[in-house]
Amino acid sequence: MRIRGNERGVTLVETMMAILVAFIAMGSVGVVVFSAMVANKNQGTEITRMTSMGQEKIEELNRLTYTDSTTNTTLISDTNWNVGLTPNSSTDLNYISGCPSATADIGYVDYLDANGLALSGATCAAAIAGGYSYERRWQTTLVSGVTGLKQITVAVYSPNAVQTKAQMPYMTLTTLKSQ
Numbered sequence: 001m002r003i004r005g006n007e008r009g010v011t012l013v014e015t016m017m018a019i020l021v022a023f024i025a026m027g028s029v030g031v032v033v034f035s036a037m038v039a040n041k042n043q044g045t046e047i048t049r050m051t052s053m054g055q056e057k058i059e060e061l062n063r064l065t066y067t068d069s070t071t072n073t074t075l076i077s078d079t080n081w082n083v084g085l086t087p088n089s090s091t092d093l094n095y096i097s098g099c100p101s102a103t104a105d106i107g108y109v110d111y112l113d114a115n116g117l118a119l120s121g122a123t124c125a126a127a128i129a130g131g132y133s134y135e136r137r138w139q140t141t142l143v144s145g146v147t148g149l150k151q152i153t154v155a156v157y158s159p160n161a162v163q164t165k166a167q168m169p170y171m172t173l174t175t176l177k178s179q
Contacts, residue, residue: 043161046169050134050156053116054173057136057154061085066150066179074110075120076127083107085150085177089141093155095168096135099124109137114160133160148179 060073068084080103090104100106111119111132121127135157143149157170 043169046158046161047171049116050158050169050171051173053112053134053136054154054156054171056116057110057138057156058152058173058175061138061140061152061154062175062177066148066177072107074107075118076110076124077121078106078123081107081124085140085152087140087142087150089139091137091139093137093139093153093172095157095159095170096137097159099128105137108139109135111135134158143176150177151175152177 057073064071064073064085066085069086070082071084072082073084074081083106086107088104088108091102091108096105096109100109111128112134113119114133116134119127119130119132121129136154137157138152138154141151141153143151151174153172153174155170155172157168159168161169
């Protein structure tokens with residue numbers, strides 16, 4: 001049997017080079033997949049943690065009486081932080097960096113450490129002086145057209161979390177409180 005010159009097989013060196021290129025390509029894809037899995041796991045853990053913090057605040061506010069307008073549900077003892085369930089529909093729930101400057105926000109925000117414990121202080125600045133890991137904000141509104149019903153919405157932000165797409169992780173929970 002004669003082998004013609006143009007019917008030659010693949011050499012060992014060519015096979016090894018093809019395998020090396022395939023390994024490099026698979027390694028690159030593997031790094032991307034691994035990074036995406038880690039980011040997804042971290043985001044999921046962070047959202048779970050923030051949901052727990054939001055639920056804790058909703059339960060705290062739900063324990064107040066419907067007409068309570070004097071309880072301070074934060075650990076900040078500064079002036080005007082004792083608002084209870086006073087409706088504050090003028091408050092938006094956007095993240096604020098540092099202490100609130102708008103009167104509508106005072107008393108409707110607290111700051112939590114990395115363990116989810118509320119920070120305390122005689123003033124807002126004193127409470128957050130050492131830094132905070134989470135900002136929890138809430139809004140109480142009267143439900144339009146329904147007597148004796150308030151809506152409580154809580155938002156929790158994590159400014160120190162690993163951020164994807166340059167967006168800070170946050171979550172929002174809403175409940176109703178009847179008279």
